[in-house]
Structure formats: structure tokens, C-alpha cells
Amino acid sequence: MLNSFKEILAAAKLSGVKKLVVPSPAATDLPLLAEASKAGLIIPILVGAGGSLAALVGGSPLAGEKYELVDENDPGSILGRAMALIRDGSGDILMQGGAAPQELLDALRDKEQGLLPKGGVVSYVSIFSLLKREKLILVTDTFINNNPTLVEKQQILMNALQLARILGIEAPKVAVLAAIEQVNPGIPSTLDAAILSKMGERRQFGKAIVEGPLDIDCALSQVAAGRKGLQSIVTGNVDIYLVPEIDTGHLLAEALVFFGKMQTAGMVMGTSKPVLLNLPFISAENRWVEIALACLACLKGANNG
Amino acid sequence: MIRSLSDFARLAREKGPKKMAVLAPEDEEFMLAVKKSSELGYIEPVLIGNAKKIEEAAEKVAFNLGSFQKISGDEPQGISDLGIRMLFSGAAPIAGKGQIPTSYIYRSIIREEAKAGSDMTVSVVTFWEIPGIDHLVVFTDTGVNIKPDLKAKGEIIKNAVFVYHLLGYPRPKIAVLSGQREVGGKLTSYEDYEGLQKAADAGDFGACEVVPATSFTDIFLGGRDRRVDYGSITGGEMPHILLVPCLDTGNVICKLDFFLDVTRSSLVATSRGPVCIPARSDFNDNIVQQIAMSVVLADRMEKEVQ
Numbered sequence: 212m213l214n215s216f217k218e219i220l221a222a223a224k225l226s227g228v229k230k231l232v233v234p235s236p237a238a239t240d241l242p243l244l245a246e247a248s249k250a251g252l253i254i255p256i257l258v259g260a261g262g263s264l265a266a267l268v269g270g271s272p273l274a275g276e277k278y279e280l281v282d283e284n285d286p287g288s289i290l291g292r293a294m295a296l297i298r299d300g301s302g303d304i305l306m307q308g309g310a311a312p313q314e315l316l317d318a319l320r321d322k323e324q325g326l327l328p329k330g331g332v333v334s335y336v337s338i339f340s341l342l343k344r345e346k347l348i349l350v351t352d353t354f355i356n357n358n359p360t361l362v363e364k365q366q367i368l369m370n371a372l373q374l375a376r377i378l379g380i381e382a383p384k385v386a387v388l389a390a391i392e393q394v395n396p397g398i399p400s401t402l403d404a405a406i407l408s409k410m411g412e413r414r415q416f417g418k419a420i421v422e423g424p425l426d427i428d429c430a431l432s433q434v435a436a437g438r439k440g441l442q443s444i445v446t447g448n449v450d451i452y453l454v455p456e457i458d459t460g461h462l463l464a465e466a467l468v469f470f471g472k473m474q475t476a477g478m479v480m481g482t483s484k485p486v487l488l489n490l491p492f493i494s495a496e497n498r499w500v501e502i503a504l505a506c507l508a509c510l511k512g513a514n515n516g
Numbered sequence: 517m518i519r520s521l522s523d524f525a526r527l528a529r530e531k532g533p534k535k536m537a538v539l540a541p542e543d544e545e546f547m548l549a550v551k552k553s554s555e556l557g558y559i560e561p562v563l564i565g566n567a568k569k570i571e572e573a574a575e576k577v578a579f580n581l582g583s584f585q586k587i588s589g590d591e592p593q594g595i596s597d598l599g600i601r602m603l604f605s606g607a608a609p610i611a612g613k614g615q616i617p618t619s620y621i622y623r624s625i626i627r628e629e630a631k632a633g634s635d636m637t638v639s640v641v642t643f644w645e646i647p648g649i650d651h652l653v654v655f656t657d658t659g660v661n662i663k664p665d666l667k668a669k670g671e672i673i674k675n676a677v678f679v680y681h682l683l684g685y686p687r688p689k690i691a692v693l694s695g696q697r698e699v700g701g702k703l704t705s706y707e708d709y710e711g712l713q714k715a716a717d718a719g720d721f722g723a724c725e726v727v728p729a730t731s732f733t734d735i736f737l738g739g740r741d742r743r744v745d746y747g748s749i750t751g752g753e754m755p756h757i758l759l760v761p762c763l764d765t766g767n768v769i770c771k772l773d774f775f776l777d778v779t780r781s782s783l784v785a786t787s788r789g790p791v792c793i794p795a796r797s798d799f800n801d802n803i804v805q806q807i808a809m810s811v812v813l814a815d816r817m818e819k820e821v822q
Contacts, residue, residue: 312698357700390662390767398662400764426767428797431774435797438545458705458761459768461695465732466769470646471776472746491733491742 212379214345216474216500219378223252223503226510230279231502232256232302234293235286235309238267243495245272247502256302258293259309260284290318297326297484304505306487316355319482326482332356332366335488336374337464337477338504349375349383349451353464353477354490357457361403364453368407370480371451372419377508383450385411386430387423388459392441394424400455407453420445423453468492476500478508485509517684518812519652521645521779521805528808531815532558534609536792536807537599539621540565540592541614544576546794549803550612551579556804558811562608564599565615566590592616593623600624604632604788609814612792612807621793622660625786634787637661637671641679642770642782643809649751654679655758658766658782659793666711669759670720673712676757677724679785682816687723689755690716693765694730705761706730712759727755771795781805789814 213219231253233240244255254277257264261282268274283292290310296302305326307315319326319333327333335354338347351371352359359367368385375383387404394405404423411421422445429436433447454460467473469492476497479486485505493501518524536559541547551574553559562585563570574581589595596616601624602608613621625638640659643652657664657672664672673690680688692712694705709730716726729735733742738753760766773780783806784791790810794803 313700316699354697355699357695357703388764388768390763398763427769427771428774428795431771432797435774438797454768455764456695456762457697457700458693458695458703459765461697462693462732462760462765463768466772467776468744469732469736469749469751470772470778472749474746491737492744494744494746 220503223506226506229253229303229506229509231304232293232296233306233308234258234289241271241273243498245276248276303509304485307489331481332363333481334367334370336371336480340474353460380450382418384445385421385451386425386449387453389424392426392429524808524812528558528811532811533560534811535560536610537562537602537608538612539595539599540616542569542573543615545800546614547573548577549800552804553807564595592620596620596624600628604628609789610810636787639672639675645779649754655770658770662763666708673721690726690757691729691755692759
């Protein structure tokens with residue numbers, strides 16, 4: 212089981228070299244790609260107008276490392292070309308590069324040209340490294356889905372469980388978060404949480420323990436949960452926090468970074484191959500961890516739940 | 517100007533003891549907080565609830581209730597109504613909740629506000645004391661409104677601005693929080709930000725300012741390079757009031773004190789005085805902190821009324 216970002220990096224180095232496809236890379240992506248290439252994790256495949264790409268790489272640290280260029284002069288076709296490389300197996304991992312995030316998500320969900328298996332949901336999982344002990348926690352969905360339905364939450368949870376298994380967490384403990392720990396028909400998030408918890412009880416998520424609704428104090432502290440009369444092995448030792456909607460998810464991830472100074476990385480899940488975004492609350496150093504994570508996801512076969 | 521929770525503790529000793537209607541103090545942890553607050557000179561409790569259960573809780577924490585006023589009652593709504601009526605009638609400048617579900621308290625407050633014709637919405641302010649930030653930060657509404665609409669959010673802002681004015685901040689800064697990011701279209705919470713900013717500019721909420729920031733990335737990184745660098749996180753632009761989009765978000769974030777290096781303290785500010793509403797999982801030191809805060813706000817509200 213991988214308990215720290217350091218362990219993710221070490222494990223990824225044993226995973227073999229992967230081809231990482233970047234449409235319209237930015238100059239700021241290149242030092243990161245160079246280091247990952249140098250470490251033997253990836254060979255970057257840069258997609259864009261040949262002349263300008265060559266010039267961009269020429270003056271960067273990537274010039275001395277292994278990389279490939281794919282010439283695509285039509286700016287409107289660069290992302291499509293990158294996606295095609297992933298679909299035909301020439302590439303293993305897709306990185307956002309210069310694609311606008313919405314354009315990328317739309318492309319991933321495209322029925323013919325996308326990377327989303329039928330019935331799947333694209334979601335984003337944030338991984339945080341705990342401050343006081345060596346453990347990784349997952350929080351989802353922190354970027355993609357605004358107000359997921361119960362069916363979508365099921366998929367979002369399955370995606371997170373897939374990532375937990377990539378990290379080697381055998382029986383992930385899941386907290387389905389809501390404002391309170393009681394089931395209250397006036398608070399819809401508590402109803403979804405209760406249903407997901409019941410699904411978990413009936414083994415619909417395989418080897419996972421799904422507890423909900425849980426408010427954050429019960430999720431974080433067994434003592435607090437005890438004072439509210441709640442006994443569960445999930446409380447105080449959660450692996451996956453499933454949030455009710457994006458206001459909560461996005462702000463929670465940011466709060467852990469900015470108030471808690473907790474290190475974080477993340478990955479798009481649900482797609483047939485790993486996809487990496489470029490989010491402002493991921494530090495330059497931790498984008499490295501994301502590449503390593505994506506390499507591990509390739510190793511496990513498929514990225515989709 | 518009150519900048520830290522210790523300011524509340526210091527001022528509560530100066531301004532107390534104040535009479536506090538204590539509703540159903542039947543749990544050891546809560547009773548211990550009442551005992552400590554009484555010994556610190558913050559409050560003179562009026563104990564309302566089941567006499568036997570109150571005696572038992574007091575005995576467990578070695579608290580001699582001898583001279584304090586006691587009013588017996590068994591039914592939660594009745595106890596709550598009685599205590600909140602004491603607050604609104606001026607018989608006690610503070611009320612505090614023990615083992616009664618918060619919904620009963622809110623119901624009593626809503627009724628009394630209606631009777632008083634105050635038009636004041638009931639909402640909870642949760643203070644955070646954050647190391648390195650030179651003022652207290654409030655999250656609101658963290659307790660009552662499940663999914664407030666634009667109008668309700670305006671009322672919630674007014675309540676928090678009222679509290680900050682009492683703390684000595686003439687023009688508090690407000691961030692209307694949202695999960696708005698580059699994907700997924702425009703969120704309702706972001707539309708609310710746009711509406712509230714206009715309303716604030718028009719002076720609808722009194723002296724305050726809605727800042728152009730809806731996320732922690734906006735607040736912490738501002739217009740600078742939009743990439744977090746752990747070595748340079750300062751929070752220098754931190755607003756005073758953080759309006760949360762809904763109850764789920766508010767509750768999840770404001771209780772991160774179980775995880776992060778921040779201290780939390782909550783209360784409800786009614787038009788007639790503060791109501792202390794500790795969470796069922798709060799520990800006695802945290803409850804004492806909330807009582808200290810209530811004492812200081814009660815004192816300042818009394819002066820305002822005069």
C-alpha cells in the first residue's frame with residue numbers, strides 16, 4: 212500500500228516508461244516533462260505546429276531528453292490528434308497541455324472520439340497527504356461534476372475506489388459527507404449518502420466500507436462520532452471522502468491546501484486511459500506526483516471503474 | 517477591535533458575569549463548560565430543564581448549583597421557548613443550548629423575532645482563529661439555512677456584518693464563496709456572488725464590502741501567478757466574512773478544525789442577544805470559548821441598545 216507521495220514516485224519508477232501525450236504544451240510544462248523523461252517515467256509526445264514546437268523545446272531542458280513531436284498545424288485539430296494517439300494506443304497518458312479545461316472535458320465525453328466508456332462518468336479525485344501521519348486520503352469530486360445525481364455519485368465513488376485500489380488500499384473506508392450525520396429528508400445530500408451507504412452494505416461497491424451520511428467531525432474524529440452515538444470503523448480513519456456537490460468539493464480541496472498547507476495531487480478518473488489536468492492548487496512539485504500516479508494507473512491495466 | 521478568541525476571554529472576565537438562560541444542561545461536557553464559565557466569572561446560569569438530569573450532570577462534574585436559579589421543564593420545545601423568551605424579554609442577555617436539538621431553538625428564535633417585528637433571519641456565524649491571520653474570520657451560515665437563495669444570503673450577510681460592527685470593524689470585507697471554476701458553466705453560487713456584490717455596492721447591507729474573490733485560490737493567490745507555492749501562503753488578503761454557498765459546504769468546511777491548525781467558535785446573533793449553540797460533538801473548552809464570545813457580544817449589544 213502506498214502511504215505517501217514519495218512512495219508513489221518510487222513505485223512509478225518501477226512501472227516502465229509510458230508515453231505521455233501533451234496537446235499544445237506550454238513553456239512552463241517543459242521542465243516538468245524533462246525531469247519526468249530524465250527519470251525514465253515517460254517519453255513526452257508533444258502535439259502541435261511542428262516549427263513552433265521545435266523552437267519551444269529547443270530552448271528548454273527537454274531538449275536534452277527523450278521526446279517525440281507530432282506535427283499538427285491546424286490549431287482546431289491539435290486536441291483531437293492527441294486524443295487519437297491515446298485511442299490508437301500510441302500514447303498511454305493524456306495531459307491537458309494548452310487545451311482549455313472545458314474543451315478537454317467535452318472531448319473526453321465525446322461519444323465517438325472520446326475516452327469515456329459507455330455509461331461512465333468522468334470525475335476528478337484529489338489525493339492529499341495527511342499532516343500528522345503517513346497516510347493518503349482521497350477527496351472527490353473536487354473539480355468536474357457540479358451537482359451529481361445519485362447515479363452519478365455511484366460512478367464517482369466507483370472511480371475513486373479504482374484509484375484507491377491503484378494505491379493498494381485493499382478495503383477502502385468511505386465517508387459520504389453531508390451537513391449532518393442524521394438522515395434528514397430536508398437535506399437531500401443525507402438521503403443520497405444513506406442510499407450509497409446501504410449499497411455499500413449490500414456489497415454493490417465490492418470490498419469497501421461505505422458510511423453515510425457523515426458530517427465532517429464524525430468523519431475526522433472517532434471521539435466526536437462517539438459523542439453523537441455513532442460507532443463505525445470508518446470514523447477517524449477515512450480513505451475516501453465523497454462530497455455532495457462541487458461547491459463543497461472544490462472549496463474543501465482548496466481549504467485543505469491553503470489553510471492546512473496539505474500537499475495534494477489529482478487525476479481524472481472514469482476515462483479509459485489516465486488524464487491529467489493543470490489546476491492552480493496543485494504545486495509545480497506535485498504535478499510530478501500526478502505523472503507518477505498516471506504511470507501507476509497504466510500499470511494496473513485500465514483507468515476506468 | 518477584537519482580533520482573537522483570547523480577546524473574548526479577557527473581555528468576558530471584565531464584562532461578566534451575565535445572566536445566561538441555560539437550556540437542558542444534561543450532559544457532562546456541557547455542564548462542565550457551564551461550571552468553568554461560572555467560575556471564570558463569565559456567567560450566572562439560569563438552569564432550565566429536567567431537574568433530576570441537571571442535578572446528576574452537575575454532580576458528575578462536582579458543580580454546586582446551590583444559589584443558581586432553576587426552572588423545571590421536560591419537553592424540549594417548551595424548554596427552548598422559555599429560554600429564548602427570557603432572552604427576548606431582557607430577563608437574560610444570553611441563552612445557551614445543552615441537550616436540545618438545535619431545530620427547537622431555531623423555531624423558538626424565529627417565533628420571537630416575528631413577535632418582535634425585527635425581520636431578522638436566523639443564521640449561525642462560526643469564527644475561525646487562524647495562525648498568521650491578524651483578525652477573526654467568520655463562516656456563515658453554518659447552521660440553519662439548507663440552501664439559501666439570493667435574498668436569504670443577503671439577510672445572512674447582514675447578520676454577520678452586524679456582528680463584525682459589534683466587534684469594532686467599521687467596514688468588514690466579505691467573500692461570497694462558490695465552487696465556480698473554469699468548467700461546468702456558471703454555478704448558482706456564482707450568480708449569487710454577482711447579485712450580492714451589486715447589492716453591497718448599493719449599500720443594502722450597510723457598511724461593508726463584497727470583495728472580488730469567490731474561492732480560496734482567489735483569496736490566497738489573488739491576481740498573482742495562479743499556482744500554489746507552499747512556501748509563500750500567507751492569507752494576507754483574507755476577508756472577514758466568508759459566506760458559504762449552502763449548509764453542506766458550510767458545515768464541512770467550518771468543522772475542519774478537527775483536522776487543521778485553527779480554532780472554531782460558533783453562535784447565533786439574534787436581534788436581542790447571542791445564543792450559544794455548541795455542536796453535540798464539541799468539547800467543554802470549546803463551549804467555554806463560545807460562552808465568552810456570547811458574553812462580550814451581549815455586552816456590546818446592550819450598549820448599542822442604550
